[in-house]
Amino acid sequence: MARDVEERQLIAASLAGDDDAFRQLVERHYRIVLNVAFRAFGSEAAAEDCAQDVFIKVHQRLGSYRADTPFIHWLHRVAANTVTDALRRRRADVSLESLVHEAPSESGDPAEAAARHEQRKAVRQAMASLPGRLRDAIVLQVFHELSYQEIAQVLEIPLGTVMSRLHNAKRLLRARLGGYVEVPAAAIGANNQ
Numbered sequence: 214m215a216r217d218v219e220e221r222q223l224i225a226a227s228l229a230g231d232d233d234a235f236r237q238l239v240e241r242h243y244r245i246v247l248n249v250a251f252r253a254f255g256s257e258a259a260a261e262d263c264a265q266d267v268f269i270k271v272h273q274r275l276g277s278y279r280a281d282t283p284f285i286h287w288l289h290r291v292a293a294n295t296v297t298d299a300l301r302r303r304r305a306d307v308s309l310e311s312l313v314h315e316a317p318s319e320s321g322d323p324a325e326a327a328a329r330h331e332q333r334k335a336v337r338q339a340m341a342s343l344p345g346r347l348r349d350a351i352v353l354q355v356f357h358e359l360s361y362q363e364i365a366q367v368l369e370i371p372l373g374t375v376m377s378r379l380h381n382a383k384r385l386l387r388a389r390l391g392g393y394v395e396v397p398a399a400a401i402g403a404n405n406q
Contacts, residue, residue: 220284227275235275239268242285246292252352253296267295282366289357289367293349300345339389347382350375 220241226234246267250260270291278287340348353359353367365375 217283221280224275224278224280224284227272235272238271238284242288243268245285246288248356249289249292249352250296252356253300259299263296263299264292266299267292270295286363286366289353290369293368297345297349335390336386339386342389343382343385347378347385350378351382351386354379 220238223234223238227238243264247260247264250263250267251257254260254263267288271288274291278284340351343351349368350364353364354361359367361372361375361379364379365372368375370378
């Protein structure tokens with residue numbers, strides 16, 4: 214709660230023209246925005262460019278932020294929209310290399326590590342092939358660990374739509390990965406309400 218109050222004070226000061234207050238908001242949330250962009254682009258340079266665009270839009274639209282919702286939810290929405298717009302402009306294949314992090318093999322067995330690498334690669338490719346609205350929902354659930362209600366707030370959609378999008382995303386992932394790999398719950402997220 215103290216963080217929310219402090220953020221609202223920084224927002225109010227930013228709206229009043231205090232550049233240092235806005236700089237503090239950027240510093241607090243830069244890594245989060247950069248991670249969202251990196252998951253979409255798979256390139257640090259592209260992610261940094263996109264993160265910069267996000268904060269330009271945040272600065273321009275800060276007056277539209279409603280203080281009755283957590284700032285992070287509003288920021289996620291701006292970031293998701295900016296990423297989606299940038300991807301449309303690029304019309305490039307989405308590289309989501311960072312979506313599933315490679316964990317070191319406990320056994321040290323190179324064959325096991327190679328098999329896990331191939332599995333993760335298949336999951337990344339399947340996630341990259343999802344329609345943007347489905348990918349946004351599942352990324353928020355799996356990688357940002359948001360609940361259905363929080364996803365609904367971030368994406369500004371009804372709770373039922375969140376449930377539908379997550380169900381469809383998981384169904385498509387299972388279909389695209391069927392036979393090749395078993396889709397572990399951790400790879401595509403378990404339901405969390």
